[in-house]
Amino acid sequence: MRIFEANISLQVCMFLKEFLNNISSFEIANKKMFDDFGLISVFESRDDFQELKKSVSVVATDFVEESDRVEYGDFQTNKGLTNRVAKYLAKENISPEIVIEPTCGKGSFIIAALSNFKTLKKVVGIEIYKPYVWETKFSILDFFLSNPDSNKPEITIKHCNIFDFDFKNISKRFPDEKILIIGNPPWVTNAKLGSLNSSNLPQKSNFKNQKGLDAMTGKGNFDIAEYITLMLLDAFHTHDGHLALLVKNSVIKNIVFDQKETKYKIGKIKKYCIDSKKEFDVSVEASLFCCQLNSSPSVECSEFDFYSLKKKTSFGWLNAKFVSDLADYTETKEIDGVSPFEWRQGIKHDCSNVMELERVNEHFVNKLSEEIKLEEDLIYGFLKSSDLKNRVIKNSRKLVILTQTKVGQETSYIQHLYPKTYNYLKANISSFQARKSSIYRGKPLFSIFGIGDYSFKPYKVAISGLYKTYHFTLVLPQNNKPIMLDDTCYFIGFDKIEYAVYATILLNSEITKAFLKSITFSDAKRVFTKDILMRLDLLSIAKAITQKEIEKQINYLNDNYGLSVNLSQWDSFINEMIPKKEKQLTIFE
Ligand SMILES: C[S@@+](CC[C@H](N)C(=O)[O-])C[C@H]1O[C@@H](n2cnc3c(N)ncnc32)[C@H](O)[C@@H]1O
Structure with a gap:
């Protein structure tokens, strides 16, 4: 079923019905939500509070729950994948104290983080689309109702445009906490980018030396996920922690290519190739891009299969050459020169x-x-x-x-x-x-x-x-x-x-x-x-x-x-x- 255009489970709906029934002000409701679930400012306004209270009170108890199908766009990450990603990171001894999901959508990466990282003290999710903000909050409530003994970090799900969000402020406020940036920023093709609301894009940008909207309209094969990843690296590359984002392969290639100049303090750069057809039903080559922050800058990336974790190749810079397979290149570089005939x-x-x-x-x-x-x-x-x-x-x-x-x-x-x-x-x-x-x-x-x-x-x-x-x-x-x-x-x-x-x-x-x-x-x-x-x-x-x-x-x-x-x-x-x-x-x- 749905409230505020967001999917909500029967469990959460019935809980809210009872919970809100005894509360008269949104300030008290917010305080109780924080005390019980760590969720900060669940209700952004009195109107939000009244409306939700009304919606859950009219819910009949005999409704049929909707199937758990992804409804909003092809790019929401399924729970199986987010859980597998978080489990893998936990196995690699990544134990963050702060998790940031830059465009959290319906929140499946946040739930995966809550399930897999016991050291969490703080979670921040940002999402531009209000129904998804609600759905994330409902999912968090559902998670804690089903797992009452679970660790409860402070959680903020912010309804805002990522381009207006001050990430550097988080890094400043929590300089010593280990951070994990995890998620799946929008992979927008040039065509899709045009259909996005312009307030969904940074107003001014010199991204890759292109100007503002020119860059955004995709004239230079622009990808919004690349912009977001670079924004996050700008804010956090000197902070202890990791970054793990699902992005198009071209984004990873560009970031590693630019490392020669940008020299972000990122190391152990890895790319785990996923099956986008299976996971997202799209034919786009995409991978989980992982790196360690606050490391000595690396200019190469190791490539693995996400499912078998088998190593495929390594690509990146070898002296002055950017190559797609460092091992093969080393074997054959004697023929890298200048063609005697003009192509x-x-x-x-x-x-x-x-x-x-x-x-x-x-x-x-x-x-x-x-x-x-x-x-x-x-x-x-x-x-x-x-x-x-x-x-x-x-x-x-x-x-x-x-x-x-x-x-x-x-x-x-x-x-x-x-x-x-x-x-x-x-x-x-x-x-x-x-x-x-x-x-x-x-x-x-x-x-x-x-x-x-x-x-x-x-x-x-x-x-x-x-x-x-x-x-x-x-x-x-x-x-x-x-x-x-x-x-x-x-x-x-x-x-x-x-x-x-x-x-x-x-x-x-x-x-x-x-x-x-x-x-x-x-x-x-x-x-x-x-x-x-x-x-x-x-x-x-x-x-x-x-x-x-x-x-x-x-x-x-x-x-x-x-x-x-x-x-x-x-x-x-x-x-x-x-x-x-x-x-x-x-x-x-
Ligand atoms: C590819 S989806 C992934 C959602 C979620 N991270 C996941 O893995 O399921 C990208 C999300 O970014 C959101 N989004 C797009 N532009 C945004 C912006 N400028 N600020 C915040 N969120 C944005 C979309 O609404 C969508 O939920």
Whole structure:
């Protein structure tokens, strides 16, 4: 059943009915609540008191209790999980005197703390949504009615915005008490953030060098839980105790990344990966973020499975490098350098309905299923991330119109040289004009990006930036024309097939795979970026692989994809990769 829009158990309802029946003022009720249960200011006003008294007095004794289902949002933590977290912390000998739940919701972390920490002297919960404040208070009453002999700390459940709460004041007032910050701050996606009441956000903030609401509206992929965690670290990192918060993995990664600069006094940084689908019915990678406060600043985080407590990896800083797996990185760091070939991103056109085609018999068909006749010259094979599954690609299903050979090139030539193509593009000009990105503003008609001499290299080695597959594809020309890639893909291009084959082999080697695994984060929007790929020192990879292995791989590609490549170009390939400076040194030696 519900009172004040909050779930309340039958036990608490019947208790309050009797308890309040004999009390006439809210001051007395508050005093008695404190004396009996340690709860401070249960009633914030006389109105609260009168209203609750009225509500419980009309409760019939024969109501059917509602099921204990989570009703308000997907992100209230279930009791099983909060209890498991608190039990685990207690087992780790964490015995706080003060517990702070920064956004306590319906209070399940507070109940778990009351059940598991016998040393508690004070509990503070903060929550913006009034029904949850009531539900937390009702749950606390229920807990003490069911566990009358339990230790009763002083408890304050504050109805307020966390951004107006002065955490530093608690640290000042209780400088010697061991503290535990525990909870699950709102994991708000950019979309959800927009739907939150603006009073629910800090008014002014220079969070990550963004200004106020700009930061809050998620322009920079802002996460409110990260802001809250940093606020808590600001207030408590020099205070003895621990922090244990359920947050998105990206929040933990950002905090550890920023540790190099922020140097919060936090140590023993750990991440316990939870199954968010099971616990919250959401597909977000999240974990329990734990650290010890008032420690020497750590810049690495050990990762465990929350349920088995098995260690998975450690990530963080190793000297000047931020890596996702410190052990694998240490094994493979010899190939961390600078790629001798420049990695490029594929073509961006933002006009797939018009620009992307398929060939059907004698004509082309666009994404709107329109049949079109066009000159062949500007049409090229086109691959997307999802096409890069095979080791070698010689044909593409999709085609693209290349209106330029370099960024910014005038496109008026199309009208004279390729009238059919021009008429088609012109007829669809509204689609080009509807492109939102500002990069197209003031540029020639039908402009594209990510195009240059490098796009026309006949042999390419490509990878999808989106998929965590660590798999590189050799892309060969189609009908003597180079195949293009879209802007979700990255590639290096070569004039000689031998070089492209050697590079494919080096990039698909075990050492490259292990290295890439050690520096990429699976929860990143783009797993592979130009920055990541530019770290692949192919020359060092070549030195780490035996000639025999290269030969074996060449034979495999020849046999399976009809190539006829051999090692005749290997030495010149290696020579091409030696930095110019080093080559000069060898000449003068
Ligand atoms: C992810 S839920 C978790 C609730 C609770 N900590 C738990 O683990 O079940 C986040 C809670 O934060 C509350 N909240 C959101 N913004 C807040 C703010 N600015 N101040 C205080 N509480 C807030 C929400 O109402 C919600 O109850």
